[in-house]
Amino acid sequence: MRKMTVTAVALAAAMTCGAGAAMAEGKIVISNWDGYMPADLLENFTAATGIEAELSVHATNEEIMGKVVAGKGKGYDVLFVSSPFAEALNELGLVAKIDHAMTPNMANLYPEAMKLDHDTGNGFSVPYAWGTTGLCYRSDMLAAAPDSWNDLLKPSSDLTGKITMLSTDRWLMAAGLLAQGLSVNEKDAAKIEATKNLLVDAKRGLLAYDDTTFYSKLVSGEASLVHAWDGWCNYGIAENADIKYVIPKEGSDLWVDTIVVTAASQNKEAAHKFIDYVLGKDVGIWVASNILYKTPNKAAMDALDPALTAQFPNLAMAPGDLLKFEQLRDLGATQKSYTKAVTEIMASQ
Amino acid sequence: MQSRLKTLLLLGPGLGWLAVFMVVPCGIIFVHAFFERGIYGGIDYSFTFENFQRAVDPIYLTILLNSARIAGLATLIAVLLAYPAAYAITRAPRHRQVGYLILVMLPFWSNYLVRTYAWIVMLNREGLINRGLRGLGVIDEPLPLLYNEFAIVTGLVYNYLPFVVLAIYASLSRLNLEVLEASEDLGAPAWRTFLRITLPLTLPGVAAGAVFVFVLSVGNFITPDLLGGGRLQMVGNLIYDQFLSARDWPFGATLSFFLIAVMMALLFTQAVLVNRAQGESRSQVEGRTAKKAGLADA
Structure with missing residues (x-):
């Protein structure tokens, strides 16, 4: 975590x-x-x-x-x-x-x-x-409060380049899986492949992948919407009361x-x-x-x-x-497919 | 016989060090490239060529080529910036040269990561440069300076520039000034003296500096991670991730093996080229000088 x-x-x-x-x-x-x-x-x-x-x-x-x-x-x-x-x-x-x-x-x-x-x-x-994993955002910089994983993966044009996502494999995949209404422990190869493709497309809208300093990017105003663990969003909220946390309607992992x-x-x-x-x-x-x-x-x-x-x-x-x-459960042999998918997402241009 | 013993004694420790800490680890990497990743990380000792097949997948080859392109660009810019600087330092009065060289080395007194973070502070959307430009009314919207290739190349050039300046300075300061005087005496304009004498004679310094930047850049993973925002991967990031987050050591080993092989080939080619160029240019320059000196005498 x-x-x-x-x-x-x-x-x-x-x-x-x-x-x-x-x-x-x-x-x-x-x-x-x-x-x-x-x-x-x-x-x-x-x-x-x-x-x-x-x-x-x-x-x-x-x-x-x-x-x-x-x-x-x-x-x-x-x-x-x-x-x-x-x-x-x-x-x-x-x-x-x-x-x-x-x-x-x-x-x-x-x-x-x-x-x-x-x-x-x-x-x-x-x-x-x-805790949960969801969306952490600057309520003063967004036209409407986000409520779906698709706000992160298929952002409106004004948000393009102002979004960060977690790159830790299970959580990156979870964002794509939840957006499609799938389990965060999905084992079906075709669905893992579809999730990978969705996340490769989502990469174009990103400012950066960030697992450690995303909340400070919100504070500085570099990003307006970030994929975040709830506890870490709190670090942002501590510095700027306009920062809010929301669990998307499709759900979160525990x-x-x-x-x-x-x-x-x-x-x-x-x-x-x-x-x-x-x-x-x-x-x-x-x-x-x-x-x-x-x-x-x-x-x-x-x-x-x-x-x-x-x-x-x-x-x-x-x-x-x-x-x-x-x-998130231990995936056993399927973990290999997840890490391979994440490696390919990170490697994609 | 005794001199051979002496050679052996002098070479021994260095060669031994390299053998134990360089050749053996490379061997271990190579061997691991042929095994499979265990379900929970670690290594499953069953023989396979799968990692090699996977490594030549276009998605990974593109990363290797991109890394080479980014490193090449950084090298070119670093050399273009370093040469004039090194030239100016060698032309400065001797008592000032040491001061200039210390200034070149000064950044190394602080940590690499701290210096890289400083670039984030300068380049980000709300950073010093964007705020400054907006304050002056030059731009309305912040320029995308961070988390792209521009930022990575900037970071690499910044970090490795001092090495190139030092390498070229070493080469320039050893230049035989009499050769330059001869050229001048014979009426060659300054630019011709530079192109035909100074530059060829200092090429080994340029090559040494360039190889330094290239090799350090192509395997770098910290700069692309911090300044590229993880969106643009270089081969170093790919390898780092295989070992530290994907826990796929065999695939990481295969990628490392590819990187080492490509670098060895480059270093070897460079050594051969420099060797040849050095021999040719020296004999040419010396030959020409001698010929012209002879003519002038007559």
Whole structure:
């Protein structure tokens, strides 16, 4: 879900060198996106439990997936990954079962957060943040508010060249699939091909593909309509109140970022204690008020300052409404067709 | 015998370094090009030619050609800008030259990415240039300066220009001034001296600088990503994506292999051409000078 730029990839690579080697007795290694949890979380966790923890950062799901698949998860105890990746890691037998007896704070979650399609009952993953993907726009620069994926893919002439789209494969494809009323996990080859063609045509209307700075393009006025994750649109809204977020009428995906314990972990008990700590109310409040993402943590969401949900309306979305949308699922062998389609879209002239 | 041992000792570490960190990785890339991508990334060790068939698909060949065209354009512009600059520096008083060279190198004191982001600030629709021009009333609508080929070429030229200036400066400063004086004494106008003596003798410097820009540009992925907005891909982006987001290492390896092969062929051709040109131009210039000097004496 979170992505970083090339810069961050390079920095992350430099910072994680050697992190994998840290496997001292009793010490746990956690891999997360940079800035995706409170900076003092590990320090507080160690103070509260006496367990030493070390943070290693990854820039993308693909990066941590590559490392964990190559090393069978050795050197890592806890991973933060988006749900399709958690599902794939489970498929490969690289994640451990979550022992609910060791995570009493699971009770803080909404009941809906136990019914997610990728892992009903949270058997091998625990949701950390969730939300939707839609359109983020400058209400003061558009003649009419957008309400359809086609406003993005087949823009009116005044919007041409003022639009950005996400290029991360599953979300790029999801925009095209949803516009045609298809499932975000469509496996039919002909429909994948049609989606690819639709997205190749849509490329002509774009200012740029942007996964990391689209909200600042809205703020500067370079773009007026961007394909965005709701939490990131909030970063734009924070700087300019004319920026709005809308879920197109054809729907959205429900994205879920999760926490898993590696099967290779030598310290599963400590890893569970860490997850339990993260499930505490305070961490949830931090997530919602600092990274402006919705969290499945009911205790935290209930305790949010009402001013926050007034400023960022999408934070107030009810879990029941979220669950109406389909999650991105692990595609298994079909993933190859998706990446091939995306490679061809990006390569097209 | 002893001198051969000495040669071996001196060459050994360098050759060893190249063998371990250049030849072996290239070999690994080549081998991986023949395997399949696993379902969850990684490599499925079953032999296939599929990656090569896929790599010659027109869509990817177009990217390779486009990359070559963009890199070629950047090279041409960089050389045209760098030559006069290097020429001016060599003609400046010696105590000033060092100062000028430091100025040329100055951009390298800051990070490549920071410098590239600075171009985004300047070129975007609401950027410095567009605002300035609009403020002066030169334009009504902002010019499309960013997220296109123009921006990519601008970024590449900007980043690699110092290398070309230095390469040409090195070549110009080694020029034997007596040859130029001889030409002048014999009544050749300045432009003819430049075209027939200075330019041929400094071609190796131009070639070295040009190859530098071309090779660095054609494989670049950061500039097209940031200044091209991801809409215009170069082969470097294609390879980067295969490794970091598509998780298709075998196809990435195949594309890398193609890129390395094309570059090797280019470098080899360039080396042969420069070698030949150097030999010819030196003997020609020296021959001509000698002949004319002889005539003048008579």
